[in-house]
Amino acid sequence: MQKPGSDKPSNNTFNNNKIPSYQRYLPLLADLKGINGQHFGQDLLAGTITAILLVPQALAYALLAGLPPEVGLYASVIPPIIYAFTGTSRTLAVGPVAVAAVMVAAALAPYAGDDPAKYLTGALILSALSGLIMLVMGLLRLGWLTNFISHPVLTGFTTGAAIFIIGTQLAALTGITVPRGSSFAVVIDTLIIDITNLNAATAIFGITTIVLLAMARTPLVNFLSGLGIKKETATVLGRTAPLLVVVSAIIIATGIGAKDALNIAVVGTVPQGLPGLSIGFLQEPGWFELLPSAVMIAVIGYVESISVAKVLAFRRRERIDPDQEFRALGLTNIVASCAGAMPVAGGFSRSMVNFDAGARTQMAAIFTAILVGLAAFFFTGLLANLPKSVLSAIIIVAVWQLIDFQSLKHTWRYDRGDGIAQAATLFGVLAFGIEHALMLGVSLALILFLYRTSRPHIAVIGRVPNTQHYRNIHRHEVQTWPSLLLVRIDENIYFANIPQVETELHNLLLAYDGLKDVVLVFSGVAYVDTSGLELLENIEEELSTSGVQLHLAEVKGPVMDRLENTTLCKRLGAERVYLSIEHAVNELTDSAINSSAENSGSRKMP
């Protein structure tokens, strides 16, 4: 693929013809070759720990998406197995995730209204569509499009989504009814107005769960460590807390007759087992209507998955193939839609748990899926009396970790533009809803970026005495020459900054009198687009009519390759393009420094 001598980076690690294609598209098979008993045991342990965490979360995230709880279980069995075979991450735990769930709810409220059947169909369409979008993006290698979502915008978005989720779950936690698809303002408003209507028993279940889960983290681990239990074991015990809480809640709720005696909303009948694969939803209407939401679910799902996959992979010096990830997640979601499941992605905290628990390969995920599958077959009957407020509490504790105000503070301090985009996205989620906020944040980040590059840094430079270094005349004590102007352009020269570069250069040229030579230093220029080339040609022509010669120095290889056959380079000729500033200065002035080792030859480009 690469030309000899080409230094074009290969962006795709797995795009190497030496790797057999089954291995490229089914990485698990390659991993399994080298597996041994110890690895197998590690994967089994990690898979079990993850399954214990996943079961309550799966139920909870389905409710968060406005779907029956079993849809979360379905999303945790077949889809992760598909990912296990196709994904390039060895430790990513794929399944229902909070942010995608709330995006599903946002998309389906206007689509399905209060019709539960249509709501479910809509969820399947969203799985299928977002999977299809991911697959196409992967096949067309369009992964770079997701770069548009900058880290600050993503953090702002997830923080906003987490706050939004907590707001809506506070209602379920306390038994206050809020209409589906309500905005954050309405949710908060309802919470405040109806606070007296809360169902005390419901709230007690919910709040107790929150307290227990919060204590099960650091406090419990520290306590158990204090008792002499190993920290690792203590951490594992802490992770069983959600399941223990759920089991206890079911026992208590059944005992006190939560549903009938206390009017507590409970999960109700959950069908046993898994549904057969079905494509009935393909005939339903609404695909076009749900497309924009599906795009956003696909993009956010992918970005979340790939971020955590990369972090985990590099820790063990493994590699992730971004394009194959797109294809794998795409296939996973398409299968999810046929398996009656909501959209899935790689979850951050769950993958961390899986990784920390010692998962070596995706076999761990397969063990998790099998265990969740067993739960679906044998234990769904027990869920009927589980109060929904317990699941709300689990959601609240899970998404609490997504709130990152530290990041807001840091971003604001480091880069005002990023800070504005981040804050706008966060408040946008609360003010305009999930989907609009994401668009707002992405557009704002883009506009602010273009604003920034539209004011490039242009420095007049001079020689640091007795060295071959050239620095900004305003920041350093440097040597300059009356008939020679050295101008360093610290930015690509392209359409977004042409007028500013032009004005700036014009102003400099008007400010210096008696010039004979102007050297543009391109050490900071990696790209000159057509508009930039035109600008340079104009400047050269204007200068030459005033008897001033234009020169270029430190032009990078890729830039020179492009410039080589242009009118500009024909006019400049080889002798006005210098390898280094030093060469240019030596040629154009009499001030070569003698101690330099390179005065011997006049080495020029191209």
Place this chain on the structure above:
Amino acid sequence: MQKPGSDKPSNNTFNNNKIPSYQRYLPLLADLKGINGQHFGQDLLAGTITAILLVPQALAYALLAGLPPEVGLYASVIPPIIYAFTGTSRTLAVGPVAVAAVMVAAALAPYAGDDPAKYLTGALILSALSGLIMLVMGLLRLGWLTNFISHPVLTGFTTGAAIFIIGTQLAALTGITVPRGSSFAVVIDTLIIDITNLNAATAIFGITTIVLLAMARTPLVNFLSGLGIKKETATVLGRTAPLLVVVSAIIIATGIGAKDALNIAVVGTVPQGLPGLSIGFLQEPGWFELLPSAVMIAVIGYVESISVAKVLAFRRRERIDPDQEFRALGLTNIVASCAGAMPVAGGFSRSMVNFDAGARTQMAAIFTAILVGLAAFFFTGLLANLPKSVLSAIIIVAVWQLIDFQSLKHTWRYDRGDGIAQAATLFGVLAFGIEHALMLGVSLALILFLYRTSRPHIAVIGRVPNTQHYRNIHRHEVQTWPSLLLVRIDENIYFANIPQVETELHNLLLAYDGLKDVVLVFSGVAYVDTSGLELLENIEEELSTSGVQLHLAEVKGPVMDRLENTTLCKRLGAERVYLSIEHAVNELTDSAINSSAENSGSRKMP
């Protein structure tokens, strides 16, 4: 305004507190101070030549916009006088222009249908709205937003618009009727189907005009020069051609009874004089509907004006204030709307004529306006019998110059991305219409730009033997060290390329074994956004856990200023940030070259 020692470029030449404000906002008054008799004479001559060119163009462009011809005259009297006082260009000739005219037609066809009164009101609303937008852009200093329109997109757009205009005018030229607001395909289709229905007399007038005008350019000038007439005089005589042709056409058409006997479409009654200022259109509906079109007319009008203004200004070492230009053109268009005129802008060819004819100040434009005003008062009666096909011929000859296929070829060769955006804009005009094509081109240019920066050039570099220069190991024979990796990143590190930079760095780090030190060379990095900072922090942390030290070299001042208080720089400390690669290599290896003048001190930043 500037901090002492700050090297932030001042982007606005006129934003200098020493200039009195009347001079900043009314630049003409300053120019008039220094005027003398000779200048006055030059301006009078240039103004007269421009007026002779303008009168037929003004009538023609009004028809092109679908408006009565007098609207073009109105646009050539009061508005240019407003610009003359407020604009910073001394030679820009403001008035009706072809591209804005066709954009007006595109906007008004769906708005007004076949109601001429509503059509006229719509044109006034467009003038007012686009003026208002320009004024606001100028006051808020949002001129940089127009950078989004790259040169290739602009050239593609004007070429496409010119072809579109020629298509529609071919119908008027031959007397074939095409419904208002027809797409290019419909126009061409109608021309071909109805070719037999053409009005032969109309076509003869039109085609003769085209032939005469084409001959009046280079052939006539050469012929007159051959007769011993000075080239300048010959050129001036050539410029009177459109007016002479119009006068001749009127005489002939009147003589042969064009309208009644030959059924030729003629201009008809043109009201005498200028209308009083009126703001009646303010109450009309449709402002919101016309807003998007007004934005595009404002942007294209501004971009065209400022481009030609800059070219002309630099030739005489004068300066243009882009923000004041926005305000000036905004005010000019707002006044235009009250003066019953269509939107105006600085025309390219007309300004060139004005400049070449020796205009020194905007007094020339005022003379032009007075002469066109006199024509409106005394000669409109003569226009009744002017065949419209003569005006169509004038339009065709005028916009012919806007077609630039050379540019297409050059762009395609130099930069494929720009080439695609340009071609898409051109064909977009013909396929989807003026407005959609502009949006398409701008979005495409942006996406292609982001695609390009999303694959940054990252080079492993080594020392050119016996020098202090460091170059790409794939392009040059260089010296390297086994435990030291020098990596040069040739692009700003920001959200659009984070995943690629990350993957690339990870791959490099995985590819080199036995590393102790990695130096990232930032000579090509002018900006590190929050996502980039996060990436660097992650890389540093990952490296340090593997016992590898990260260093930075050649960090530019503005980048260092930002990084200074970050966790990254606290972890790196002053000793791991080097002024130059040479310093880093000397410090981290034993291979300093002795002849260097700078080994004495270890100069480090910050």
